[in-house]
């Protein structure tokens with residue numbers, strides 16, 4: 001498969017990556033190794049997932065060169081004060097056994113720590129060479145605007161929940177305005193989209209599964225997708241999404257699935273910043 005990329009503020013990010021939340025231990029290392037052997041070139045992890053050690057093991061076992069893989073990790077909400085942020089970043093690198101990551105994200109904004117302090121720390125991690133690129137995750141439109149003003153280094157992505165049941169057009173437009181890409185997490189709505197009758201019907205026309213339609217929809221909306229699977233046979237299914245195209249009517253039909261109760265991931269704490 002030819003890898004497709006999304007370019008954003010100086011970064012070139014593989015349009016599909018492997019999500020790894022909830023993958024643990026040897027099984028996690030195996031899935032990562034197999035994904036890389038199949039052609040995945042982008043792995044998404046976080047200190048909070050408790051699997052960075054295994055991600056590093058899978059990466060090394062795959063035999064794929066380090067500079068061919070785009071590795072993202074994230075600093076958790078409890079570590080957003082500057083000294084903590086730096087410590088957490090370095091600890092992630094030690095667990096991954098890498099000298100840098102391709103992308104370092106603020107995992108969730110915190111209403112307790114001033115954004116200016118966290119953004120300063122994030123930019124310093126790039127300047128110190130621990131991260132080639134930096135970005136944000138779960139940032140709303142007002143927070144994106146604030147972050148862009150505060151950052152002294154370019155932000156390249158906002159990683160947010162996005163799938164057919166959630167309308168993220170406003171957040172995506174704000175990202176686009178500032179040159180950030182959008183990385184869609186839970187892109188098959190934690191499995192729900194894979195069982196959707198309407199998506200399945202659209203997929204029949206293209207000889208694709210409902211899960212592939214969900215991922216393709218997001219790609220055509222301009223997003224990067226990071227589906228997770230623990231099953232080796234689904235790795236290939238999820239990456240085979242660049243050999244068909246949804247037409248305008250199909251895209252519109254899928255957009256109509258969005259609704260106010262579409263979120264599948266709970267936000268930690270109350271989103272006072274919204």
Ligand SMILES: NC(=O)c1ccc[n+]([C@@H]2O[C@H](COP(=O)([O-])OP(=O)(O)OC[C@H]3O[C@@H](n4cnc5c(N)ncnc54)[C@H](OP(=O)(O)O)[C@@H]3O)[C@@H](O)[C@H]2O)c1
Pocket residue numbers: 018019020021022044045107137138159160184185186187188189190191192194211212226227228229230231234237238265
């Ligand atoms: N930044 C953040 O705050 C944040 C939050 C949530 C997630 N994320 C990232 O985004 C990644 C993906 O999101 P997610 O894990 O929440 O959900 P997801 O990728 O939408 O869905 C994963 C679920 O769907 C199933 N699945 C995967 N491929 C399938 C297919 N082709 N057909 C049917 N079922 C399929 C998987 O089961 P099997 O394992 O049985 O295949 C798993 O239960 C995460 O792993 C993580 O890296 C980031």
